[in-house]
Amino acid sequence: DAGITQxxxxxxxxxxxxxxxxxxxxxxxxxxxxxxxDLGHGLRLIYYSAAADITDKGEVPDGYVVSRSxxxxxxxxxxxATRSQTSVYFCASLTLLGYEQYFGPGTRLTVT
Amino acid sequence: xxxxxxxxxxxxxxxxxxxTINCTYTATGYPSLFWYVQYPGEGLQLLLKATKAxxxxxxxxxxxxxRKETTSFHLEKGSVQVxxxxxxxxxxxxxxxxxxxxFGAGTRLFVKA
Numbered sequence: 001d002a003g004i005t006q007x008x009x010x011x012x013x014x015x016x017x018x019x020x021x022x023x024x025x026x027x028x029x030x031x032x033x034x035x036x037x038d039l040g041h042g043l044r045l046i047y048y049s050a051a052a053d054i055t056d057k058g059e060v061p062d063g064y065v066v067s068r069s070x071x072x073x074x075x076x077x078x079x080x081a082t083r084s085q086t087s088v089y090f091c092a093s094l095t096l097l098g099y100e101q102y103f104g105p106g107t108r109l110t111v112t
Numbered sequence: 113x114x115x116x117x118x119x120x121x122x123x124x125x126x127x128x129x130x131x132t133i134n135c136t137y138t139a140t141g142y143p144s145l146f147w148y149v150q151y152p153g154e155g156l157q158l159l160l161k162a163t164k165a166x167x168x169x170x171x172x173x174x175x176x177x178x179r180k181e182t183t184s185f186h187l188e189k190g191s192v193q194v195x196x197x198x199x200x201x202x203x204x205x206x207x208x209x210x211x212x213x214x215f216g217a218g219t220r221l222f223v224k225a
Contacts, residue, residue, distance in 0.1 A: 042218055043156075048211075090155050094211055098161060099205040099207070099211065100146060104155050105153075105155050106153075106154070
């Protein structure tokens with residue numbers, strides 16, 4: 001299927017565990033992004049990537065790690081999950097043709 | 113710094129009513145402007161966009177005009193439907209070496225039958 005997919009869609013984990021959220025896009029867009037969405041805070045950028053092996057911090061990067069060894073994949077890892085990382089996480093890619101972003105369906109993460 | 117301000121919600125309308133959601137921005141340079149829509153349980157999806165001053169974006173009966181003089185990009189629809197109930201986000205994107213996107217806080221719309 002063409003588009004951008006995220007897995008898992010739902011995840012419950014315990015404080016202190018490592019969690020990886022997966023993101024895959026089929027368009028070969030250079031730019032990809034990770035956001036978290038929380039009530040009262042809107043969308044906040046965690047990390048972004050301009051190309052394979054090029055990543056940079058966004059607004060709220062603490063506690064997260066990203067990698068991008070292939071253009072189509074952009075996993076997000078929570079090294080030691082905390083309750084404050086309970087959120088809905090969205091991955092997105094950007095087309096250079098019109099600068100619009102395409103979002104995945106989101107991962108709802110609960111840290112207990 | 114750059115910013116996007118949109119009207120607070122929720123906005124509650126009856127079916128077939130006229131919709132306006134205000135959005136203003138501050139930015140250096142010449143950003144592209146977007147409206148994204150988020151239906152329950154889904155990611156954001158592009159509703160419409162405009163890339164330069166006086167451009168009008170339109171889609172599914174929604175319209176917005178890029179007004180540089182008032183730094184605004186208000187979303188309008190002449191006759192809303194129950195299926196338009198969603199959260200609407202105004203956003204700007206600038207190419208500054210890389211790309212920077214600023215999202216508004218979102219406006220929740222409820223449409224009653």
